[in-house]
Amino acid sequence: MNLLDTVLRCVATxxxxxxxPLVIGQTEHKVMAHMQGRLGPMYAGGFHGWAQLxxxxxxxxxxxxxxxxxxxxxxxxxxxxVSLLPYLFVLLAIPVGPNGFVGQAVDAGLFFVLAVMGxxxxxxxxxxxxxxxxxxxxxxxxxAAQLMSYELPMVLAAASVAMAAGTLSLPGILDAWEWYWLxxxxxxxxxxxxxxxxxxxxxxxxxxxxxxxxxxxxxxxYTGLRFALFLLSEYVGIxxxxxxxxxxxxxxxxxxxxxxxxxxWMLLKTFGLAFVxxxxxxxxxRLREDQLMRFAWxxxxxxxxxxxxxxGIIKVAIA
Amino acid sequence: MxxxxxxxxxxxxxxxxxxxxxxxxxxxxxxxxxxPPRSRGVIALLEENCTVCMLCARECxxxxxxxxxxxxxxxxxxxxxxxxxxxxxxxFAIDFSLCMYCGICIEVCPFxxxxxxxxxxxxxxxxxxxxxxxxxLREWMWTVPAPPALDPAAEEPKEIATxxxxxxxxxxxxAAEAAAxxxxxxxxx
Numbered sequence: 001m002n003l004l005d006t007v008l009r010c011v012a013t014x015x016x017x018x019x020x021p022l023v024i025g026q027t028e029h030k031v032m033a034h035m036q037g038r039l040g041p042m043y044a045g046g047f048h049g050w051a052q053l054x055x056x057x058x059x060x061x062x063x064x065x066x067x068x069x070x071x072x073x074x075x076x077x078x079x080x081x082v083s084l085l086p087y088l089f090v091l092l093a094i095p096v097g098p099n100g101f102v103g104q105a106v107d108a109g110l111f112f113v114l115a116v117m118g119x120x121x122x123x124x125x126x127x128x129x130x131x132x133x134x135x136x137x138x139x140x141x142x143x144a145a146q147l148m149s150y151e152l153p154m155v156l157a158a159a160s161v162a163m164a165a166g167t168l169s170l171p172g173i174l175d176a177w178e179w180y181w182l183x184x185x186x187x188x189x190x191x192x193x194x195x196x197x198x199x200x201x202x203x204x205x206x207x208x209x210x211x212x213x214x215x216x217x218x219x220x221x222y223t224g225l226r227f228a229l230f231l232l233s234e235y236v237g238i239x240x241x242x243x244x245x246x247x248x249x250x251x252x253x254x255x256x257x258x259x260x261x262x263x264x265w266m267l268l269k270t271f272g273l274a275f276v277x278x279x280x281x282x283x284x285x286r287l288r289e290d291q292l293m294r295f296a297w298x299x300x301x302x303x304x305x306x307x308x309x310x311x312g313i314i315k316v317a318i319a
Numbered sequence: 320m321x322x323x324x325x326x327x328x329x330x331x332x333x334x335x336x337x338x339x340x341x342x343x344x345x346x347x348x349x350x351x352x353x354x355p356p357r358s359r360g361v362i363a364l365l366e367e368n369c370t371v372c373m374l375c376a377r378e379c380x381x382x383x384x385x386x387x388x389x390x391x392x393x394x395x396x397x398x399x400x401x402x403x404x405x406x407x408x409x410x411f412a413i414d415f416s417l418c419m420y421c422g423i424c425i426e427v428c429p430f431x432x433x434x435x436x437x438x439x440x441x442x443x444x445x446x447x448x449x450x451x452x453x454x455x456l457r458e459w460m461w462t463v464p465a466p467p468a469l470d471p472a473a474e475e476p477k478e479i480a481t482x483x484x485x486x487x488x489x490x491x492x493x494a495a496e497a498a499a500x501x502x503x504x505x506x507x508x
Binding site: 031033034035036037038040041279280282283284 | 327330334335337338340343
């Protein structure tokens, strides 16, 4: 029984891991198109191009698997998996609804999630280094630098929530959540979400993959399925960052009739944030590398510290 | 008076507003485009009007009109009259791979044998197929739209004006004759 339960949870997480990023990707196709006055994919699958990403997947699978002659073969081939899998583990720990509706409740869930998300960057670093290509290396080093800069405000903002809830467990944080946390943690929410975007290297923070300057950075030498895995990791990343922001700052499954419809509230909040991610991508141009670093150190970190101080003061005042 | 971040918010508003508007994409093969009047798609030939005067072929800057003809002698209508000769069209072809759609042939035709048609979907995989022979040019004639209506205060078209003048003259003559007849009757009485 216990084994069956575990297998079921793992399979459900895997299905979410494989399906939701495609939904987000398709939404991006359509939303971006309409924000630019276009229609986006219209043919694949018949109805408004719903099967476009399936068709893309088939195309990627058919492509030749090329490893450059000068590349470090094993590392080069391993990198996409290292970049993708951490997000799967993160998904396992994100609570979807009340009363234990979660892949696996981890006691130090917040700590686990933030630590594992950082591993994905190693995959990109591996890809950049093993490609034996200067653009890839540049991209990978920028990725690493970006992670170093943005991990700090992200962790500080998350710490603020943990401090308010008095626990590191994600379901525990949600159990302690009250509506007034929304205005209370609003600065932290902004910092966390922005830093999350930067960790995903989504525009406007996509300097490390800047396709017009360093031709997709660490992914320059990749084709076919391995490239598709990198892309998938980007979209799973959107899902994870949106879900985490929803859990930590927007109250996850909290909402009217949360006993029955908790999962729906969680999904709504997650996809709402995913829409914002796409919206920001369409609206803003890419930050320059030095602006990117400056924004993290001069903008986000002081804000996160202010939030942390605010949380501490109000927490003491309440107690 | 401006807050920091106002520009960022304006940018977001622009993209959101664009999303709610109708997109400008033309879904061409599924939805036919709305063409402006007098669109230059293809040239149609009304060969019944053609007298093989060759003006079009000579004026064509690209020399893309090919005309062959022969003369036929018509028997004299009256015993002492001279026999008439008449040009008969054998071939009329326009090579649309050379045509630059200037429309000079249509302007220059004195007998209204050439017309613009808005049809534009006649791409071919073989360039030779783009030379449309007279049968095909005649077929395009069915796609020629009716001429646009005249402006409210415009001059009368020449043909109608001439016809009307002739009719008026005839009517005037008839009226004069009738009046003369009445006068004669009055004299008799």
